[in-house]
Amino acid sequence: MNIDSLWANVQPYLVDFGFRLIAVVIIYMAGKIGLGIIDKVLKKVFSHSKIEPTIVKFLQNMIHVAVNVFVFLAIMGKLGIETTSLVAILGAATLAVGFALQGSLANFSSGVLIMLFRPFKVGDFVEVGGKSGLVHTIGILACELTTPDNKRIIMPNGKIMGDTIMNFTAEATRRIDLVVGVSYGSDLKKTRAVILEELQKNKLVLAEPVPTVAVTELGESSVDFFVRPWVNTADYWTVRSEVLEAVKIRLDAEGIEIPFPQRDIHMRGTNPTA
Template sequence: MTDLLDWFAENQESILLFSGNVVVALFIIVGGFMLARAIANILVKRLDKSNIDNAVVSFMAGIIRTIIMVAAILMALSHVGIQTTSFIAILGAAGLAVGLALQGSLSNFASGVLIMIYRPFKSGDYVDAGGTAGTVQRIELFTTVLKTPDNKLVIVPNSKITGSEITNFSEEPIRRVDMVIGVSYKADLKKTKDVLMNVITSDERTLQDPAPRVAVTALNDSSVDFIVRPWVKSADYWPMYWDSMERIKNALDENGIGIPFPQMDVHLHHPEGEAGVLRVVQQKEES
């Protein structure tokens, strides 16, 4: 007991200094934790106003809070005389190893964060992204789930989506339906144009602003091509396209306007050197 009291008496100044450092270190840890929570709350409030996905907000707030807390713990350990250089080196090496092992997943994660921040599409949109066309079901941190028109669920890695073109068919309220109709060279162009225009303008789904358009677009080998371009609401695009193609065919038949088929000439060479020509027609005679 006497030896212990003597040791305390001899090291009283060092003990008091160490105790003070421990108290300061505790204050650093508590203050760091409080600062981490405050900054995370401020970040959440700021990001909530920008309509960023809640999953991204929570994850980013958690990352910031963890970084500040780790920094506070390292500062506290350093203040009591513990060397933190080795800890930092170990954390750096571990982070590098994890990053190399999960570089594909990290790429998908970073892409998921970008998608949720910049929001090129949202759940319910019909998009063509990452080589797949479908309706967006869910946007997750690593993948995006699409449902194709034939009712298949396709899970697309987010890095594949951000690394390619993204076409959002649902972003705008209206779309233009593009159809190309070929008619015979014998057809009356003005009459044909009137027939095509009447087909699309008589459909109540056709918008008047922007105005629909019908015009000659090409003089091909066997047909005169017309572009037929009505504007419709995005939800009416495919029904309008399918119905218009059927109605156009019926209207052209009713008005005696022919739709040409391709034809070709076949040359037959006889062994005696006499040549004959046989015309093979791959079309029905126009009425």
């Protein structure tokens, strides 16, 4: 076999391989350019949105993975490699990983929901699953809370979204709910006026909504008033403490008794000893 006949036999394969190689380069470059365009579009779309940066980054990563898988399969197809078996293997692997990471996937999807719907943000004080604390971090799998005594709680997102979330700092203002009991012999109108006056003295108590002081219950040993001033959320604990102290001092000064439960015990069938 001479060189001419050898070249005649090899040439069609080389030409075919050359076209395939060119197609592979075009597919690769198209995928790379496409990802660049997608990144720019996402950056422009989400730059002025309120969506968490973590969600945007995750979306970008998922798109990158999907495009890269598509480009890989397209290149394999152009090189003449059967892709059906590859797709089947990838599908089986994905299914196996999904079963193995079922709990993590639940936490992951819950993390996405938390970032999308924002039931709380970093810095909020929340109670969830019987635990309360300041939100320290919001992650894709778990959130971290810092308790008032400076303990760190790591809570899976699946547990958070599956429970009731109470956000104490979601609103700008909060109402303080107190109960003050006075003796049955007290002047109720005077008591109410005195408590209202102490609320009005506190500069952190909001004028609107108007504080409420009213009889709420006739207890066993006291007439109970509910005391409900409104404050800025940041001032809640400060005002609560100040109001309790001021009301106690003022009621004492006015001679208004704050009773405490008492029991009279009668002894029968015993003789007193001298």
